[in-house]
Amino acid sequence: MWRNYLTIAWRNIIKNGVFSAINIFGLAVGLMSCILIMLFVREESGFDRWLKDSDRLVRMHTAYIKADGPSFLTVRSAGMMMPAVRDYAKNEIEDGVRLIPFGMTVRKGEDAFDETLTMADGSFFNIFDLPFVHGDANSSFTKPLDTIISEKMALKYFGRTDVIGETLTLCCLRDNTVPMTISGVIKDLPQATHLDLDILVYLQPEIFAENDSVLNTWTSVNVYTYFKMRPGVSVAQLQERLTYWVNNESQFRDSMSDFSSDGAEKKQASDFMQHKLMAVPDLHLQARKDAGNMGDLSPMGDQKMISTFVIVAVLILLIACINFMNLATARASQRAREVAMRKVLGASRGQVALQFLAEAVAIVMISLLFALVAVELVLPLYNQALGRELTFELFNDLPMLFSLLAVALLVGLGAGLYPALYLSRYLPGHILKSNKSGESGATAKLRTALVVIQFATSIGLVISTAVVFSQTNFVKSIDVGYVSDNKLILNVGVARNNLESLKQQLVNLPEISSVVYSSEAPTQDNENSTFFKLMENIDGQTANEGQIFNYHNVGYGFFEAYEVNPIAGRLFSQNHGADKLAAPQQANEQVNHASVVINQSALKKLGLNDPQQAIGLTLFSQNILQDYPFELKIVGVIPDIYFRSVKFDVRPSIYMLNPQRFRVASLSFKTDDIPKLLKDIEEVWKNNVPMQPINLSFLSGMMAAQYESEVTEAKLFSAFSVLAILVACLGLYGLAAFTAERRTKEIGIRKIMGARVQDIVTLLIWQFSKPVLIANLIAWPISIYAMTYWLQSFPYRIDLLWLLPICLVTGALTLLIAWLTVGGNAAKVARANPIKALRTE
């Protein structure tokens, strides 16, 4: 029995070569997309789950709630929180650890590299039980400056991993070099973790004794705080305890009302400052919503992207399944006779249905084989696009193997069930006697409906892709307000004592036209904000409230170098000696003076409309240079420039001139000989800052990097959309071929009645255009709705009116594709000699 089924199944696959090929190709493409997406999704959602006791690990995030603007969110927390919370919630918490990442220069002999060091409390390995290669958690991490490095680091600096006792030199902790003795080597972390640990240093709190803002603070958020909960404790339970403590017993709750400038109605500390716990395995995909603009230890994942890709995978598979259903029922008439004979010979309906189901599953399994081969071939490209190292080893990966088989079986049943029930329904007498196809109007209608679904899906995908692309391009093409061409950004954080000579020598290079310093380069995002208070009363307002503004420090010539022109007043100038912000010579001086330039948003925030009006006004602040009081005269107003990514709003910003805060130099160059340029700059660097690695980047590259993930996403999205369309068109092609075949008699009659070739082609093309048109009408409103929603999350977005031409073009395109798909077949059939069609009755 089964052999007979298999034989028939196999012969049918061979006999209907084109149909089988379409089915197998479509399903293979669908399954391939599914597997690729599954691999990515599995990795993304499996982050940190491999950590020991990962279900008991949580991290504490902090949010400052502002009544008069967006809240300040971060995944970090204040330095004093960890020990206080750990000691308070002893019943819930086993232990806690703080991580403080630092960018530092590490030297070994002549080599010097910039590395990220992570300082951690001695409890680190109680929380993160990472496997050691050399040393162990009990002995290697016990005293200040004990240093644990990853295998990768060991190989980088020493060429071997057995390096306990070796020394690396750290530069510069409070302007001193510090030798670090390696006390242990851990295995490299897998890619799937939010942790970024190469060098782990035992935290010596005394190092930070002077610096209030790192460890000894309740409000400044500079550390990453993790807890390990006791077994059986839930995140919600601990969260409840934490919130209770913050509001009732914490040492800082009384100071909270001073912290915020607004309203008296708020009563609880947690109304100003929230501490949220998040399970460590959730961090990769969920931390984004708590992270504000500051980011995490490593690039965060995107739950939205994951969900989108899962939907896309399901849709492609759906389209492929519909192909299968359509072609199977369309061809049913050819198999009606076989079914009838089987029934005459005693087969039950169930047996016949089972046979067709088995055929469907067989086809899906063949497709799966092709899909597996395709995945192997495409994976390197896919990894490159995603920047991942996903692996696919089916036979070492039983869960994957079984879930794939399950998916294949499901798809086989899903695609095969309807055709099986449909085919097995035939009554033998009817078929054998009347020599009729048994095709009813209802199934033809169902097929059309399925084609509509297929095309609506594909059209939706294409529209979405087009919108994503337009938006990405739009964001890239926004006028940022400054000139970014021919700029190199040099990190001068480690050269603070040599800034003047460095600048002199760089400017002397023939290919460099200017060198300007600033605290941040464009695209670099630091959250520097503090209170400023306008001293003059405008329009009879009484005393002004202090307001929070973002601020940057820029050197003389900065705006000129970026070709930003003032809309009122002037830019910083050396001719006005009082522009610069400096600590007072004698400590007893009452108020200090300096100048500031503000942007248009800041102008508005101050309640001013006319930029001219702001010139000469004074801002007071006591937080910008230690706690010296400063009166800052507004000397100029500049347009809003997108100092950070255009993904975010322009902030009301105040630009000051405090050379102590300079960290980067912007070099404007005018040469095409880039290698020589870089060599010359490096030469100057080595002369001025020996033993420090140079950190030089093109501004254009830094700007492009901001959109990298969006561009990747857009590319992948479009790749999958093209696949979806391809599969849908193949289905349409098969259906057209079949229909043309089935309609040969009718077409013959029409020709004898006088229809010309083009009449017939028009007839067939119209038959297939109708569902595509209807699909467009269904897909447009849905995509417009979805895309409007999607665009909402961008502060700067394409005009919604763009959706209309995108829809129209997509509609025209799909129609064209459908015509090309159907046209060939139609023309062939239309040209055939009608007597042939009518002879074979």
Add this chain to the structure above:
Amino acid sequence: MLKLHNLSRTYQSDEVETMALNNVNIEIKQGEFVAIMGPSGCGKSTLLNIIGMLDSPTSGDYLFQEENIAGYNESKLAIIRKHNIGFIFQSFNLIDELTVAENIELALLYHKVPAAERKARVAKVMDKVGIAHRANHMPSQLSGGQQQRVAVARAVVGNQSMILADEPTGNLDSAHGQEVMEMLQALNEEGTTIVMVTHSPSHADYAKRTINLFDGQVITQNIKAA
């Protein structure tokens, strides 16, 4: 009306060459009713298809209304055909998905006749063949005789001057066959030229002339005494 001169048609298939028509010379005048008879496989359908311009001769001349169309291409033939010739088949060849009225209208659809006039002409011809009460039925709901009447209606609705019928009664019982023959006769009396292939001598009797084919050649032509 038409004249075939030394006309031959051969079929080339794999190895064998079949001479379906061999040096056929026939003349058919306007208003004639001609029956073509002969054993199975003698070339009757081939002859009818060539006369109907559905097929082209391998050699020889085909003069249709003084015009030698033997070498014309398909689209040229199609234009001459659709204005002059109607077809009736043994197996009716109605389109299953269209109603009776729509099937008949099909013949006008490709003639650029305005919709209103189409409706009128279809209604008239349905009356004439007596199937007006079935206008909105599907072909599968009709008896064979009724289906063939629809086919006749379709063949004449475009005012074709000649009807070619390939065994129009082949699938019908004798009563229905008779009915169709009478209808053809009536059409002939109104001036339509009719060329009909049949196996039935009694149906051939309706014709004024009978051409006997054998092995692709014309053997005899019997002209019925008036």
